[in-house]
Amino acid sequence: MSGTLKFILLLTVSNVFMNFAWYGHLKFKGSPLWLAILASWGLALFEYTFMVPGNRIGAMHLSLTQMKIAQECITLAVFVVFAYLMFGETLRWNHLAAFACLLAAVAFTFAFK
Incomplete structure (x- = not known):
């Protein structure tokens, strides 16, 4: 498996855990x-256990800017699935x-490059 694919x-x-950490609690607004x-x-903690090694591997194959742009796209793609499955949000044309x-x-x- 290539380093870019591992990244x-x-x-x-990492982003799956991130979305649950950032937004999952909104399903339980009544909790303290x-x-x-x-x-x-x-x-x-679990997010970081995947993100840190991912970024270290990515840095061996990609520039920092390439990693950041890729990370933003990964974040959005994971968020779209998360928002649909957890909250029933659907994509609109502007999204x-x-x-x-x-x-x-x-x-x-x-x-x-």
Whole structure:
């Protein structure tokens, strides 16, 4: 498996944990804030156990800018699935247009090494 693919896979897993840490508690608005914070911090630990090695692997194959642009796209892709499955949110045309702009940013970032 290539280093770039490992980077993408590790950041994808990291982002799953990130979305649960950042937004999952919104499904339980009645729970105490301290519990939401504690649960989010606990999930963030798992996020970092995938993100840190992913970024270290990615840094051996990509520039920092390429990694950041790729990370933003991974974050959005994971968030779209998360928002749909957890909250029933659907994509609208403007969401797709914004995502297309980010994909264009990825193309520009990787096209001219």
